[in-house]
Amino acid sequence: MAVASMLLAGCGSKATDTDSANAESCVDTSGSTIKVGALNSLSGTMAISEVTVRNAIDLAVEQINAAGGVLDKQIQLVGEDGASEPTVFAEKAEKLISSDCVAAVFGGWTSSSRKAMLPVFESANSLLYYPVQYEGLESSPNIFYTGATTNQQIVPALDYLKEKGVKSLYLVGSDYVFPQTANRIIKAYAEANGIEIKGEDYTPLGSTDFSTIVNKVRSAGADAVFNTLNGDSNVAFFREYKNVGLTPQDMPVVSVSIAEEEVGGIGVQNVTGQLTAWNYYQTIDTPVNNAFVEAYKAKFGADKPTSDPMEAAYTSVYLWKNTVEKAQSFDVKAIQDNADGVTFDAPEGLVTIDGDNHHITKTARIGEIRPDGLIYTVWESPAPIEPDPFLKSYPWAAGLSG
Numbered sequence: 001m002a003v004a005s006m007l008l009a010g011c012g013s014k015a016t017d018t019d020s021a022n023a024e025s026c027v028d029t030s031g032s033t034i035k036v037g038a039l040n041s042l043s044g045t046m047a048i049s050e051v052t053v054r055n056a057i058d059l060a061v062e063q064i065n066a067a068g069g070v071l072d073k074q075i076q077l078v079g080e081d082g083a084s085e086p087t088v089f090a091e092k093a094e095k096l097i098s099s100d101c102v103a104a105v106f107g108g109w110t111s112s113s114r115k116a117m118l119p120v121f122e123s124a125n126s127l128l129y130y131p132v133q134y135e136g137l138e139s140s141p142n143i144f145y146t147g148a149t150t151n152q153q154i155v156p157a158l159d160y161l162k163e164k165g166v167k168s169l170y171l172v173g174s175d176y177v178f179p180q181t182a183n184r185i186i187k188a189y190a191e192a193n194g195i196e197i198k199g200e201d202y203t204p205l206g207s208t209d210f211s212t213i214v215n216k217v218r219s220a221g222a223d224a225v226f227n228t229l230n231g232d233s234n235v236a237f238f239r240e241y242k243n244v245g246l247t248p249q250d251m252p253v254v255s256v257s258i259a260e261e262e263v264g265g266i267g268v269q270n271v272t273g274q275l276t277a278w279n280y281y282q283t284i285d286t287p288v289n290n291a292f293v294e295a296y297k298a299k300f301g302a303d304k305p306t307s308d309p310m311e312a313a314y315t316s317v318y319l320w321k322n323t324v325e326k327a328q329s330f331d332v333k334a335i336q337d338n339a340d341g342v343t344f345d346a347p348e349g350l351v352t353i354d355g356d357n358h359h360i361t362k363t364a365r366i367g368e369i370r371p372d373g374l375i376y377t378v379w380e381s382p383a384p385i386e387p388d389p390f391l392k393s394y395p396w397a398a399g400l401s402g
Contacts, residue, residue: 026097026098026101027102027330028101029103031073033074033075034074034075034076035075035076035077035100035101035102035103036061036076036077036320037077037078037079037080037093037096037097037100037102037105038054038057038058038077038078038079038105039079039080039092039093039096039106040054040081040082040108040109041082041083041084041109042081042082042083043083043084044083044084044085045206045231045232046082046084046205047084048231048235048261048265049109049230049231049259049261049262049309050082050109052304052306052307052310053107053109054107055296055299055300055310056296056313056314057106057107058077059296059314060313060318061077061317064317064318064321070321070324070325071324071325071328071330078096078100080092080096082107084110084205086110086115086116089108089116090116090120094120097124097126098124103127103330104126105126105127105128106128106317106320107128107131108130108132109309110132110176110178110205110230111135111176111178111181112176112177112178114128115177118140121142121143122141125142125332126142126332127142127143127320128142128143129143129313129316130143130144130146131310131313132312133147133153133257133278133308133309134148134178135177135181135182136149136181137181137390137400137401139357139359139389139390141336141358142332143358144319144320144339145359145360145389146313146316146351147308148278148279149387149389150389150391151385151388151391152385152387153256153278153279154182154186154256154277155185155189155391156277156364156366156385157226157254157277158189158193160366161195161223161224162195166224167194167195167196168195168197168224169196169197169222169223169226170198170199170200170217170222170225171186171199171225171226171228172203172227172229172237173201173203173227173229174203174207174228174230174231174233175203175205176205176230178230179202179230180202182228183200183228184400185391188396189396189397191396192395196222198222199216199217199220203229205231206231206233207233207236208235208236209236210233210237210240210241213237214244214246215244217241217251218244218245221251224251224253225252225253226253226254226256227253227255227256229255229257234255234265234266235265238253238267238270238271239266239270241253241270242269242270247273248272248273248274248275252274253274254274254276255275256276256277256278258274258369259276259307259309259375260281260305260306260373260374261305261310262307263305263373263374264305268371268372271369272369272370272371273368275367275378276366276368276369277364277365277366277367278365278367279308279312279362279364280308280348280365281307281308281367281375281377282305282306282374282375283376284347284349284377288345288346289347289348292306292311292314292347311346311347315344315346315351318346319344319351319353319360320335322342322343322344323335323338323339336355339353339358340353341353341355348362348363349384352384354387357387360387361387362385363383363384363385364380364385365377365381366380
């Protein structure tokens with residue numbers, strides 16, 4: 001966001017060089033192992049989503065180690081629990097960087113957690129690989145964003161709804177950075193494309209009472225609902241949605257934070273037929289994805305689904321490995337200097353790092369939740385979409401990043 005840019009602009013080169021030297025002196029590359037961190041919510045309201053992300057990081061590390069490691073070093077994973085609290089994420093990030101001396105950290109989910117960690121990574125000149133779709137309008141040399149930015153998820157979802165004849169939307173979200181900023185973008189798109197916003201409601205993370213909001217949604221009579229709720233609030237929302245008789249046929253809900261892992265927690269009977277916007281689904285039928293799904297289920301259980309954020313986390317570990325090997329160094333600056341054009345044949349498809357904004361190319365996919373609890377692609381972009389986190393290529397988005 002603009003805040004990140006101001007933070008960067010305010011950092012003097014002398015301070016940055018000092019911090020960089022301190023960070024480099026802490027990371028130990030002399031032995032046969034290299035430490036990296038995993039920082040995810042294993043407790044609290046976001047655990048429903050983030051435990052699977054940790055699992056995917058574990059799987060990637062295990063596979064890389066089995067194949068010989070990175071620059072002939074085995075990866076030693078140091079795990080921490082962000083406990084669904086941004087302040088805890090910042091504290092644990094500081095610990096991983098300064099006490100555990102990790103070469104990089106993989107994790108974070110909510111934008112609040114990322115923004116709490118951002119100044120920690122910038123001041124220490126360390127690297128965070130952030131695996132979740134987010135609201136865009138941000139770029140940092142110390143963060144690699146391996147989930148979708150807005151033009152790779154939200155904008156394609158809006159284009160899809162428009163093509164399907166949707167003329168009005170109701171916006172429902174959790175009360176924090178991502179939903180609020182995403183809805184600013186959605187409203188700007190709607191104004192430029194003749195779509196009416198019938199209502200907009202937010203509720204604190206972890207909220208479980210949706211009777212008032214759902215009744216407002218029903219009364220508004222919108223063509224569709226755009227859902228940016230996060231965590232286990234989705235369970236209560238969709239149960240109430242069904243309880244009052246709202247159906248995907250009458251008023252479909254497009255969600256950007258519900259993946260296969262959350263479907264089970266919500267109850268598939270409550271979300272069958274609803275839509276999602278992501279870049280990856282377990283049902284993608286390619287040899288690379290089939291091997292990934294098989295490996296994940298073999299390690300964590302046949303009943304454990306794969307999903308977009310955990311696939312992006314898995315991909316991020318490999319992108320770090322590939323960048324380190326291109327740079328022939330674990331040094332932060334060497335990684336930054338060599339990141340542009342680094343690719344990985346990921347379960348979602350080929351992804352490529354943009355060295356200027358530290359995002360990656362992503363294929364947009366709209367999915368439908370089916371009775372088996374899995375999500376099936378009903379539309380996808382013809383090719384991977386170049387990241388445009390500040391929406392510079394969209395005239396209707398002018399002024400949003402100010």
